[in-house]
Amino acid sequence: MKKAIPVNTPLLSGNELKYLTECIETGWISSEGPFIRRFEEQFAAYTDREHGIAVSNGSAALDIAVKALGIGAGDEVIMPAFTIISPAQSVVTAGAKPVLVDCEADTWNMDVQQIEAKITGRTKAVLVVHIYGLPVDMDPVLELCRKYSLLLIEDAAEMHGQMYKGRKCGSFGDISIFSFYPNKLITTGEGGMIVCNDEQLAERCKKLRNLAFEPKGRRFVHEEIGWNYRMTNLQAAVGLAQLEKIDDHLQRKIEIGKRYRDLLQNLTGFQLPAAKTDFAENCYWVFALVAETEQLQEETVRKLTENQIGTRPFFWCMHEQPVFQKMGLFQGESYPNAEKIARNGFYLPSGLGLANEEIEYVAQILLEK
Numbered sequence: 001m002k003k004a005i006p007v008n009t010p011l012l013s014g015n016e017l018k019y020l021t022e023c024i025e026t027g028w029i030s031s032e033g034p035f036i037r038r039f040e041e042q043f044a045a046y047t048d049r050e051h052g053i054a055v056s057n058g059s060a061a062l063d064i065a066v067k068a069l070g071i072g073a074g075d076e077v078i079m080p081a082f083t084i085i086s087p088a089q090s091v092v093t094a095g096a097k098p099v100l101v102d103c104e105a106d107t108w109n110m111d112v113q114q115i116e117a118k119i120t121g122r123t124k125a126v127l128v129v130h131i132y133g134l135p136v137d138m139d140p141v142l143e144l145c146r147k148y149s150l151l152l153i154e155d156a157a158e159m160h161g162q163m164y165k166g167r168k169c170g171s172f173g174d175i176s177i178f179s180f181y182p183n184k185l186i187t188t189g190e191g192g193m194i195v196c197n198d199e200q201l202a203e204r205c206k207k208l209r210n211l212a213f214e215p216k217g218r219r220f221v222h223e224e225i226g227w228n229y230r231m232t233n234l235q236a237a238v239g240l241a242q243l244e245k246i247d248d249h250l251q252r253k254i255e256i257g258k259r260y261r262d263l264l265q266n267l268t269g270f271q272l273p274a275a276k277t278d279f280a281e282n283c284y285w286v287f288a289l290v291a292e293t294e295q296l297q298e299e300t301v302r303k304l305t306e307n308q309i310g311t312r313p314f315f316w317c318m319h320e321q322p323v324f325q326k327m328g329l330f331q332g333e334s335y336p337n338a339e340k341i342a343r344n345g346f347y348l349p350s351g352l353g354l355a356n357e358e359i360e361y362v363a364q365i366l367l368e369k
Contacts (some may be wrong), residue, residue, distance in 0.1 A: 001283075002220070002309070003308070003317045004309075005308065005309045005310060005350070005354075005358050005361070005362065006107060006309035006349065007183075007311055007312050007347070007348075007349050007350070007351070007355070008061070008182060008183040008184045008349070008350065008351035009349075009351035009352070009353030009354055010183075010187050010351060010352060010353060011245075011249065011252070011352035011353045012136060012238075012242075012353070013243075013245065014242065014244050014245045015241040015244060016237070016238050016241040016242070018150075018239035018241070019035060019238070019241050020234060020237050020238065022110065022237070023035065023233050023237050024364050027258075028233045029232060029233055029234050030232055030233060031233065031234025031235055033037075033165040033232075033236070034191065034233070035125055035237040035239075035240055036054055036202055036231060036232075036233055036236040036238040036284075037129070038240055039052075039054055039132035039231075039236040039237075039239045039240045039243065039280045040052035040054050040236075040330045042052065042243055043178075043193055043195070043243055044195050044241070046243060046246065047156075047168050047170040047171055047176070047178075047195050048166075048167070048168050048171045048292055049170070049171060049196060049197055050098045050195050050196070050197040050198075050199070050202075051146075051197065051199065051202035052193055052194070052195050052237055053194040053195075053202060053205045053206055053209065054191065054192075054193055054230075054231035054235075054239075055067055055191070055192045055193065055194060055209050055229045055231055056177025056179070056190060056191060056192065056209075056216070056228075056229045056230060056231055057171075057179065057180075057190050057191060057192045057229075058155075058157045058177060058178065058180075058181065058192040059086040059090070059192070060090070060179035060209070060227065060229035061175055061178070061191055061192035061193065061194045061229075062086050062087055062089075062090035062153075062155065062206045063090045063093070063094075063192060063229070064154055064194060064205050064209055064227070064229060064327035065090070065175045065177055065205070066090045066091060066094045066096070067094060067155070067206045067208055068175065068201055068205050068297075069124075069125065069151050069153070069174065069175060069201075070146065071091070071094055071096050071124050071125055071151070071303040072094050072095045072096055072287060073095035073096065074095075074096075074122060075095075075096040075097070075098055075122060075123075075124035075125070075126060075222075076096065076097045076098075076099045076120060076122045076123045076124070077091045077097070077098055077099065077124060077125045077126070077127050078099045078100075078101060078108070078115055078118050078119065078122075078123060078126045078127065079098050079099070079100065079126070079127040079128075079152075079318075080100065080101060080109070080110035080128075080129050080195075080318075080338075081100040081101065081103065081110075081318050081319055081335040081338040082102075082103040082104055082108065082110070082131070082314075082315055082317055082318075082319050082335070082337075082338035082341065082342065083129040083131070083315055083318065084129075084315050085098055085154075085315075085316075085318070085321060085323075086155075086276060087127050087129055087153075087155055088318045088321075088324070090165035091127070092324070092327070092329075093366070095277065096124070096162050097287045097329075098127075098318065098329070099124075099319055100118075100319055100330065100335060101114040101115055101142065101335075102114060102335035102336065102338055103131070103335070103337050103338045103341070104337065104338050105340075105341075106273050106274050107131070107134045107274055107277060108131045108132055108134075108273075108341055108345075109129075109130065109135070109136045109137070110129065110136055110286075111138050111337075112136065112140045112141050112144075113140070113215060115140075115141065115144055116144055119144070119148055119150070121326070123148065123149035123150060124150065124151060124216070125152065126141055126144065126145060126150055126151075126152055126153070126244035127153040127155065128141055128152070128153070128154055128155065128173075128322075129155040129157075130154075130155065130156055130157075130158060130162065130285045131292065132156070132158065132273065132285055132286055132288050132347070133158070133162075133257070133273060133283050133285045133286065134162075134276075134277060134280055134282050135159060135163075135164040135169050135279070135280050135283040135285075136164075137277070137279060138165075138239065138279075139165070140173050141172075144254075151174050152172065152173045152174050153173050153174070153175055153176070153177075154169070154170060154172050154176035154177070155173070155174030155176075155177055155243075156169040156170035156176055156178055156224060156295075157177065157178055157179035157181075157183065157184070157192075158179070158266070158285040159178075159283070159285070160178065160184060160185040160186050160246060160249075160250070161185060161246055161249075161250040161283065162248070162280065162283045162285075163280060163364060164279055164280050165279050165280070168270055169331075170195055171195075171198070174196065174201075175194060175200070175201065175205075175267075176194070176195050176196065176197045177192060177193065177194050178192060178193045178195070178200060179191075179192050180193070180235075180239055180242075183286075183351060184273050184285075185240040185242075185246060185249045185250060185253060185285070186239060186243055186249070187238070187242060188231070188235035188236065188238045188239040188242070188333060189235060189238065190235070191231050191239060192231075193237075195361065201268075207226060208226040208227065208229075209226065209227060209228075209229040209230055210224025210226065210228070210229075210230060211227065211228055212224045212225060213227045214272075215224075220298070220328055233236065233264050247354055250283060252352055253283055253284050253285065253350075254281075254282075254283060254284060254350065255300075256284060256287065256350060256354055257273070257282060257283075257284025257350075257358065258284075259285050259358060259360075260284075260348065260362075260363065261275065262367075263359065263360065263365060263367075264324070264363055264367070266367070267289075267367060269291060269292050269296055269364060270289045270290065270291065270292070270296075271289065271290040271292075273287065273288050273289075273293075281305045282348055284350065285349050285350070286312075286350040287346040287347060287350045288314070288345060288346065288347040288348070289345065289346060289347070289348065290314075290340070290341050290344050290345040291344045291345075291346075293344065294343045294344055295342075297343070297344045297345070297346060300344060300346075300366070301313075301346055303365065304348075304362070304365060306364070307365050309348075309349065309361075309362055309365060310349055311346045311347065311348060311349075312345050312346060312347055313342075313345065314342050314344075314345030314346060314347075315342060316342050317335060317338045317342050318330065319333045319335060320339070320342070333334055338345075349362060
């Protein structure tokens, strides 16, 4: 195969062009426009929530969620050591302190059995992040939040359509967030969504995404700081078209994952993603591998790159992020499982536009000795 295989190829096979054309023909292209409300309402309904608040990206959703819940200076938020930087960044920039737990070696999600030991009188919330295709074990988390009266923030950025014991991911948190980056099952190019059931909290989020404009009184007079984190009508139009295809997208992700598993079942030296847990089946947001050694990871990524096959490394651990170390956070802390997979893990081309023959070629290159 001569052409390059990117790590992600989005699939835009529905009403995207039709809805975008409507935006352009009507002139509704900014954050004021009918597709935004439609997308918010339909996405909230899809995730079994009462309210949806569309924003500019998933990180913006986290910033708003943290502030809307009143988390700030002196508060602690328990979260995974292994995740993208966005959740920890939102906690830190709010003035609160992230408190880390290690991940599980098999699912790569946070080890919920470690949470209770990290709870102190300053703990305000638990922030869970569903990773790569399998959800966090939510029942123990919910029990701890009830027991200690903690808020729950659910980062379901990668989990559109995924289920935990028959419930949609994104339906568990006091506030939950999604991302619509191009590698997600629903994309708007850039974009995100906050979902919740509390009307007052939803209105607070809407205010914060819009520069904290006051609902009454003179315009451009502000009582607090917010952000311009609005989604455009153009993005929402794409998102609505994508949402219409979500069941097909989810099924295709599962097909990609299973095809990789079948082809790579005899691959030695690597941990393949867990196919399922007691509470969920993998939706394979990405198909990831963890090499036995860091050297094997580097050699394999180099080999794939030489054959024009795109890869991405795993997230880097929060306690090893230079920016947080410079701030004096996480000194002397170690999380062995997170450290291993961060160094040895990478994922293969997994986008919705990936063709079966491309999957077979990737597997062929990996299996070559």
